[in-house]
Each structure stands twice: as structure tokens, then as C-alpha cells.
Amino acid sequence: MTFPLTVALLTYNRSHYLRESLSAILEQTYRDFELLVLDNGSSDDTPHVVLGFQDERIRYIRNAPGGSPGFNAISAQWIARGERLLITHDDDIMEPDMLERQMALIAARPELTAVWTNKSIIDENGTQVQPWFTPPGADRIFERGEFIARAAEESLWYPPSSLIFVPRLLASTASLRQSYLLGTPALRQRKTTKGSSDLIPPALMNLKGPVAFLNAPLLRYRQHATQETHHVHVARAALYSFQALQRLVRKTSFREEYEPVFAAQIARFEAQDLVIDIDQPAFDRPMLKRLAGLLGKGAAGIAANPRAGQPLLPLIVLLIQGGARGAEEACKVLDGIEAPNAQAPRSIRSLYRWAGLRRDGGNLFAGLAPQARVVILGSVLVSALLVNEARAAGATVVCCLDSNVTRQGRTWLGVPIVAPSWLASCDEPVDLIVLSSERDHEQELEELIRRHDATTPIASWKGLVEAAKPSAIPLHGESAE
Structure with a gap:
């Protein structure tokens, strides 16, 4: 038996959140789906919570203890009977019409390979912290390759718990079977570090066809201390994502325009990877020389696309602060960067101003009292x-x-x-x-x-x-x- 949709709920030792998450899924206004509850060997009362719901759409699969969250997700793709799949998490809560609105868009545009939504943010107690993650605006449809390209310049991070996609396009049956039976990472969206793969599934879908974003905050995304995002590497997660996206953009019609932007993003996060482990108070000359080298590498594509320099602005500010030859090179790169317009992200506009301020001898903290x-x-x-x-x-x-x-x-x-x-x-x-x-x-x-x-x-x-x-x-x- 097949379904239009499989919802796979991944859970592990969070029964205090699970009941609310399960209820929200089962109370969706769209009802034509199967619900897989994939338990990664919980030691709390998770089985009791799941089995307390009497709904024929539920299939409860309890994996052996010690498995990884990645294996739980692979299990969902291998076991699902739906034509489309949504993998969600036990600490997030769907708004009642989330699935209905996504599936209605898919019915109107069946060529869509993935659809996800905006989110609100709640704390560990369910209190709203922020009404939206992406600022309010129009829904967006990214044509083939466009999402991959735009990820070079826009903050397109999405909540994985709302992504409906076509699983057969993400991995072959053979690779899924190998991953499921042997526990090996044979999926095409090779996950190189924790937290690095959030952008990759929709990007892979976008290689196959258009993808869509619904701007309404239809998922309540819970932030709490045990969340994986509080444990990811603060440079390599983004670095590996941009490296993967650069490989993908080469397969699209956007390669010539956006590959230089990805190269600049990669240089920026390689610099961040160096900076975050410095113990001493000041940057020594060898470090400044390495950072200047990364700036030169990232700036190589500015002639082809002047916007490619914008991701390098933090590195430019840092080198101007450091003075000497690195500052001279940074100012030269700054002169070649296209000035961001009003539609550019606020952070880019602010970094551009900051670079100019530092070049002119100014300081953001000039108004502070001494020794503040x-x-x-x-x-x-x-x-x-x-x-x-x-x-x-x-x-x-x-x-x-x-x-x-x-x-x-x-x-x-x-x-x-x-x-x-x-x-x-x-x-x-x-x-x-x-x-x-x-x-x-x-x-x-x-x-x-x-x-x-x-x-x-x-x-x-x-x-x-x-x-x-x-x-x-x-x-x-x-x-x-």
C-alpha cells in the first residue's frame, strides 16, 4: 500500500516533548499520510507514549540502542511507503494546516521536488521566542538550480522538520539498502560534519527540479539546551556546506555567475576556522599572513562577479584592524567590491560600512568611556x-x-x-x-x-x-x- 505522503518522526529520550509533537501531526487537517515513529532505542517512557495513541496511520519502529540520528533518518527513507517524505523531530510542533498547505501547493505544481515552510521559534517550555525565522514576505519558487545558486548570497537556512521531498530522487534504492543494512553513509548527500547537511537535501532536490518555500511560519521550532545545534562546529558546518554547494552549482546554468561567490564563502569560513582557535590576545604575523592568503584566494573571482567580494568583508575588516601589509591588500580588495544595495542583507551592508570606517581610522566603540x-x-x-x-x-x-x-x-x-x-x-x-x-x-x-x-x-x-x-x-x- 502506498500513500501520497509519509511523515517520519524521529525520537530519542524526549517523551516530555513527544506527546505534543505526535498530537500535532495526527491532528493535521490533511490526513492522507502514514506516520512512522522511529525510536532510536529510548530508555524513557517513549514506547508508552507512542502506543497510547490509537491511530491506524501510526507505525512504531524501535531501533536497537546505540544507533545514530543519521541511521534513523536513513531508516525513514528505506521504510517509507509514501511518494513523498517529511522527516520531522520530536521537539518540534506542526501548525494544524502545515501539511495541507504544502500538499496543496504540490497538487498545483506536481513538478516540485521539495517544499518547506517558515518557522516560529519556541523555548523549552513552548513559549514563543520569535514569531518567524525568515522575515515575512511572499512565498518563493526556485526553478531548477536557482536555490543552489541563491544559497551563495542569501540566508536560506530552513527547518529540516518541514521539508517534504521526493525520496527516490535523493538516493538510489541500492545505496539506501546498503546504508540501511550496513549502517554506512552511502547516500549522495554525504554528511561530512554535524550540522552541515541541512542545506544539502533541498539543494539535491533542486538539481532535479523546482523547489518551493512557504513563508508562513507553519512549524514551531523548539530551541533548548540539548539541541544538536548547540554542539556543531562553528566554522566547519558552514564550510562543508558551501564546499558541497559549490560542487552542485557547477552542474547548473548558474555556474559562471555564482561559483566565484561560493569560492569567497569558502575562503571566509576557512578564515573563521583558523580564527576560532586562537588563544592569545593578538593576531601574530604568521596568522595575519595566512588570513591575507585566504583573502587573495577568495577575491580571485571578483573580476568575474564583483558581488563575490561581499562574503569576504569580515576578513577585510580583520586585516585592516591588523594593519601593515595585510591592511593594504584588504583595502585594495575593498575597492573592487560592488557596493551592496538596499536589498542586500543588513549584515553585508553593515560590514561594508564598517570596513570603510576602519579604513578611514574610525572605531565602533569610539563613544565608550575609557576602560568600559x-x-x-x-x-x-x-x-x-x-x-x-x-x-x-x-x-x-x-x-x-x-x-x-x-x-x-x-x-x-x-x-x-x-x-x-x-x-x-x-x-x-x-x-x-x-x-x-x-x-x-x-x-x-x-x-x-x-x-x-x-x-x-x-x-x-x-x-x-x-x-x-x-x-x-x-x-x-x-x-x-
Whole structure:
């Protein structure tokens, strides 16, 4: 027996979330699907929760303990009887009409190979933290190859728990059988590091045909301390994704325009991979030389596509901060970059302004009192720029806050990395907390901080750039005055 859709719910030792997630799936207004509950050997009362639902659409498969989440996902693809498949997770909650709206679009456009949706964000207790992940806007259909290309310049991260795709296009029957029976990673979307594969399934679907994004937040995506995203490598996950996407874009009609942009993204995250492990407070000459080499490699395609330099802007700011020859090379690259227009991401526009500000001798923290105590939320590349900038202005960087447990407990650039909860036990006052994220989710981050600190002023680095004295290089369409 086949179905139009299989919903596969992956679960492991989270029965306290599972019941609500299961209920939301079974109460969907679209009902023509089978529901696989794939239990990765839970030791809590997960079996009792699942078997408490009396619904003939449920198939409960309990794997042996010790299996990986990847094997659970492979199991879903091998066992599913649906023409299309959605692999979701036990901590996320579907809105009642999510499947109906996705399947209606598929019925209207049967050539679609994948459809996913926007999401809202909830905390561990189910309280909404953010009403949407992608800013409100129109639904989008990406024609063949277009999603792959646009991923070079847009933040197209999607919630895996809402992706409906055609499983037979993702892996051959033979490779699936090998993966399922032997537990080997034979799927074409080779997963090279934790967290790196979220973009790859829709990209592979986009090689075969158009894919679609519904902008309505139809999934409640839960953020909590045990989530895998708090354990991923903060550089290599993105680096491996961009390397894979660069290989894929070569198979599309967008190769000539976008391969240089992917090359720049790869150079940027190779630089981030170097920067995140520096213990000492300052960048030494050998490190600055290596970073300048990566800038040169990433900038090689700017002549073919002037936008290709935009992903390199954090590296340009860093090298200008470092001074000497690296700063000269960075300024030359900056001169060749196409100025971002008003439609460019806010982070790109802000980095472009920041580079101009630093080139002209300005500083984001020029208005701070001497020896002001600054805390930075984040510990990746933009955070390094903020550490350098604050120190150059005479401020003291007390620590960096990071929810990623793989970063906590380290000393980075001479600064301790601690959990956000450190704010609640801090003995000495802090003058300013600076948000370093490139994503536009300041409200969510401020709420995270306010759980532990109700009074310290908070500023986004993008806001600091926008408030600084304008540089001599305007954005596209602006006057230099």
C-alpha cells in the first residue's frame, strides 16, 4: 500500500516533548499520510507514549540502542511507503494546516521536488521566542538550480522538520539498502560534519527540479539546551556546506555567475576556522599572513562577479584592524567590491560600512568611556572583530557568551568563553553587551540575555555601525556626503 505522503518522526529520550509533537501531526487537517515513529532505542517512557495513541496511520519502529540520528533518518527513507517524505523531530510542533498547505501547493505544481515552510521559534517550555525565522514576505519558487545558486548570497537556512521531498530522487534504492543494512553513509548527500547537511537535501532536490518555500511560519521550532545545534562546529558546518554547494552549482546554468561567490564563502569560513582557535590576545604575523592568503584566494573571482567580494568583508575588516601589509591588500580588495544595495542583507551592508570606517581610522566603540567593560555575545569571526575593535578603543572585553557547549570553557583571543547564564552570577558591573550575530534576530538574543541580566545596556554590532560616522564609501545608490 502506498500513500501520497509519509511523515517520519524521529525520537530519542524526549517523551516530555513527544506527546505534543505526535498530537500535532495526527491532528493535521490533511490526513492522507502514514506516520512512522522511529525510536532510536529510548530508555524513557517513549514506547508508552507512542502506543497510547490509537491511530491506524501510526507505525512504531524501535531501533536497537546505540544507533545514530543519521541511521534513523536513513531508516525513514528505506521504510517509507509514501511518494513523498517529511522527516520531522520530536521537539518540534506542526501548525494544524502545515501539511495541507504544502500538499496543496504540490497538487498545483506536481513538478516540485521539495517544499518547506517558515518557522516560529519556541523555548523549552513552548513559549514563543520569535514569531518567524525568515522575515515575512511572499512565498518563493526556485526553478531548477536557482536555490543552489541563491544559497551563495542569501540566508536560506530552513527547518529540516518541514521539508517534504521526493525520496527516490535523493538516493538510489541500492545505496539506501546498503546504508540501511550496513549502517554506512552511502547516500549522495554525504554528511561530512554535524550540522552541515541541512542545506544539502533541498539543494539535491533542486538539481532535479523546482523547489518551493512557504513563508508562513507553519512549524514551531523548539530551541533548548540539548539541541544538536548547540554542539556543531562553528566554522566547519558552514564550510562543508558551501564546499558541497559549490560542487552542485557547477552542474547548473548558474555556474559562471555564482561559483566565484561560493569560492569567497569558502575562503571566509576557512578564515573563521583558523580564527576560532586562537588563544592569545593578538593576531601574530604568521596568522595575519595566512588570513591575507585566504583573502587573495577568495577575491580571485571578483573580476568575474564583483558581488563575490561581499562574503569576504569580515576578513577585510580583520586585516585592516591588523594593519601593515595585510591592511593594504584588504583595502585594495575593498575597492573592487560592488557596493551592496538596499536589498542586500543588513549584515553585508553593515560590514561594508564598517570596513570603510576602519579604513578611514574610525572605531565602533569610539563613544565608550575609557576602560568600559564590554561583554560580547558570540565567539566566531564577527566576535573577533568586536574584540579587536573594543580593545583598540581602550575598552576591556570581560568575556564572550556562547550557547554552543563546544566553545564554553575556552580562552579565546585572551578572553574566557562562558555560557549566557554567567551574567546572573557576574560580581562586577558590565557597561555594554554587544550582539555579534550576522542574522537579524536581535529580539530573540535580547530575550536570551534578559533571562540572566535585566539591566545592562544591549547593542547590536549592526546598530553600532549604523550609528557611527559614515565612511567615505557609500552604499550603492547613496551619496558620499
